[in-house]
Amino acid sequence: MFHLEPRPQTSKLWIAITPLLAVVATMIAGGILFAFLGKDPFVSIRLIFWDPLFGDFAFYYRPQLLVKGAPLILIAIGLSLGFRAGIWNIGAEGQYIIGAICGAAVGLAFYPMESWLIFPLMILAGALGGTLWAMIPAILKVRYGTNEILVSLMLVYVAEKLLASMSLGLLKNPEGHGFPGSRNLRDYASAFNDELFAGTGMHWGVAAAFIAVILAYVLLNRHMLGFQIRLTGQAPRAARFAGVNPPRLILFCLGTSGMLAGLAGMFEVSGPSGQISIDFNTGYGFTAIIVAFLGRLHPVGILLAGLLLALTYIGGEIAQGQLNLPAAAIQLFQGMLLFFLLAVDLLSNFRIRLNQRKESI
């Protein structure tokens, strides 16, 4: 009937169009799913994608877009560097948790002292915590050739257990009447990551996300290291002949993505979330993988994809409240998005040609 013909070069046009195609396909498939659940598909899609931006309560939801988008973008930018070079850091969720624990721990250690130095110290601690956590798979890969996918993922579970232990033990609020969870950093001015402009949702994490986008863009397009990352992803052997040092690249990519994930966790715990608690992490580290792919591993694409996924989070909450749509439906929706994206990717690497009838010889 038809066959696939490899394109000599991946089509730039299709690379830009396919994410949009995937979003549309997900909306259609999601609508069918919602219809199966007994909800009006058009209302649900409108609630998820339209109301947070232009609905009656948009003034409340628009800032949320930045609040939820920032950690996704921050983490996804880091992941995209590694993904480009074929280094798969799947454990961003763990690095996010450790960054949050380290950041909060430093802040709480100074309680109740007030000083402008505390918040920068917390940022450093969060970045360092995430970096070190990501260095475990990195060093194991460089030194022993251990698969970084499995190790970084196992460390997510270790980090989750550590988080539980911290919120029940070391970091527990001594005045919390025995409830698990740390002191709320909202009540501690020096450590609180407040909105920079009231009512915009813009906190330091959002600023960091924008800076990360710009720096990643410069790195990938204007810097030798970025060139090496791209080269390694496309032709590992050629990269080695061109003088790329693979272990250094592994350490850099995993370290950077760990640092950004740690930062995201730190900004989250000191701002929107406010405290270390057992259920502090909500899967941003995994959703960021979808963001990175949907954004085509390109910094600007990731910025847009991060905002879109943030929209599905917010819209999902609205749909949950108004339509009783189960929370899991949104998770499924996000998973579908990645599926469709990978499927339509075919179009950017191949041409679909109808089979000609074979001429007789």
Place this chain on the structure above:
Amino acid sequence: MDLSAIDPMLLLASLMAASTPVLLAAIGELVVEKSGVLNLGVEGMMITGAICGFAIAVESGSPMLGFLGAAVCGALLSMLFAWLTQYALANQVASGLALTMFGLGLSSLIGQGYQGIKPPATHDLNIPLISDIPVIGPILFQHDPLVYFSIALVAAVWAMLKFSRAGLILRSVGENHSAAHALGYKVVRIRVLAIMFGGACAGLGGAYLSLIQVPQWTEGMTAGAGWIALALVVFASWKPWRVILGAYLFGGISILQLNLQAVGVNIPVAYLAMAPYVVTIVVLVIISSDRKRVSLNAPASLGRVFHASH
């Protein structure tokens, strides 16, 4: 702390049951990887199998139907992955991750009405005479049928890969897909079948968790078991019998840490609960530090996309 409260007999007796879910998932994934495909979606297929098996068993009242349904659901879900990687030629790592996320979402959606329900019980297979032997009887011969099925499955996979023509073809596809294609074997079709087998096994393993081991349904109940199954395949150097060894080692550690928690050792619960994951990492490091052995044993075409132009 009273370590003598841990009964070594009971510990050993529960070891086989605790290892069965990862054993089932790992032997399925081994076949998939032998055919040259890396399916990182084991966790997603496992948890989907867990809820599908659970739901079917609860609705029908028959645990065996539940297991069957779980295998079918796992295989169906793996078809998505098969379609993406074999026909749409997508990256296998990304597709596997997508499968896991999709499966986690799907399972919690299906599982909404099933929390806090008890599934119908699966009865242990009490083989007369040998199950009454002291010590050995309770450890080896008083389990449910699935435990024996999992071991039989490993034996069957081993025999199939080693002695049968089908096994030889499967391995050749995994080692060098271009050569296999040139010989006239249907690379894509063989891989799709292998992926479906892996999905069915992962589904079974998940159902074992929700129907026998726990037994109830909680969201995210696999808690990384699928990923540990993936690690086991590496640990086993792609050899079926070693999968049993790895699975029982892992099962032993999870049982031991649960028992230590129950006895109340001085180590905080959270740190004990980390043990299975940390041990998996340590074992992976030990295995992969011998690079030559890994590169000799891993299927040469593992994770590579196959596209025949003719």
